[in-house]
Amino acid sequence: MLNLRLRDIILSIDDVEASLHSRVATLLRLEKERLHDFKVVRRAVDARRKSQIRRVYTVEFSLTDDDFLRRHGNCKGKLEEVKPIVVPQPLTARRSKTATVVGMGPAGLFAALHLARCGLHVILLEQGEPLEKRVKDVLSFWNGGTLLGHSNVQFGEGGAGTFSDGKLTTRVNHPWSRLILQTLVDFGAPHEILIEARPHIGTDLLRQVLLRFRQELERLGVVIRFRSRCSELMLRQKRVVGVRLPNGEELCADYLLFAPGHSARASYAMLAASGVAMERKPFAMGCESSILRP
């Protein structure tokens, strides 16, 4: 069976999506019935010309004809084989090791999930509060209450985007992005986020997804510790062997994954003081070519 993906199929705003299957069959000069498991995997709206708003689709389907691509070409580069997504797994010998993940934003959450699914013992540290308490702290602040340093719009379960409207923006075009979205769907996000060019969850649903995320981590045996700030790295011969909390508690770890987000200045100061090498992200800037002309 040959799994194929076809990009840039255009429908006018008046065409019905159900016509896609026949449209693709006609494009490929095949009977519709030969396109198995036909599904839309991406949908975008092209509104650059107001008089001609169009929808642009990517679809996937299977053919029993394994040789189809070689014999019929790739439709100007728009037709390609769908390859299975392979995510690297830790070596078997490392599976019984302990990994400490610092930070419960998206980066830390997904790292903890993947490592736990691979069989590592995972400890997940978050300086802030669990979602339920964090929401109360933020609402209290917005209503004139005190700003808590450890529990606010930036810090706590879910990380910095928890009080956003849940736009799932990533400028990374990587096959694993789909696995991230699929995981969110598994935890209750709408199936549409797998398809829409600008996926969006919404604040309320995002919080429910986060709670299911936590339940799954706990089911996998991840030890989640809130109000647990990593305040110091434990070093032995310049190797990290664990972390220290403000009350002096030491947590040894075979691996440490630090996912503090971009606002935890105290954490960056601590890393710098521990001698961790850091560098700024590269900076990209757009500019009109006419400005560059002499």
Ligand SMILES: Cc1cc2nc3c(=O)[nH]c(=O)nc-3n(C[C@H](O)[C@H](O)[C@H](O)COP(=O)(O)OP(=O)(O)OC[C@H]3O[C@@H](n4cnc5c(N)ncnc54)[C@H](O)[C@@H]3O)c2cc1C
């Ligand atoms: C108001 C707002 C709205 C946003 N809206 C959107 C949006 O709609 N769509 C979008 O794609 N992006 C949005 N973003 C950006 C998005 O939130 C970030 O890109 C994303 O959260 C980064 O994830 P992260 O896991 O790297 O870090 P973070 O989400 O910042 O998570 C880091 C976590 O680590 C914890 N931490 C830090 N240091 C320590 C330590 N020493 N010990 C223990 N815990 C520690 C912090 O408390 C925090 O919870 C928004 C950001 C903000 C602030």
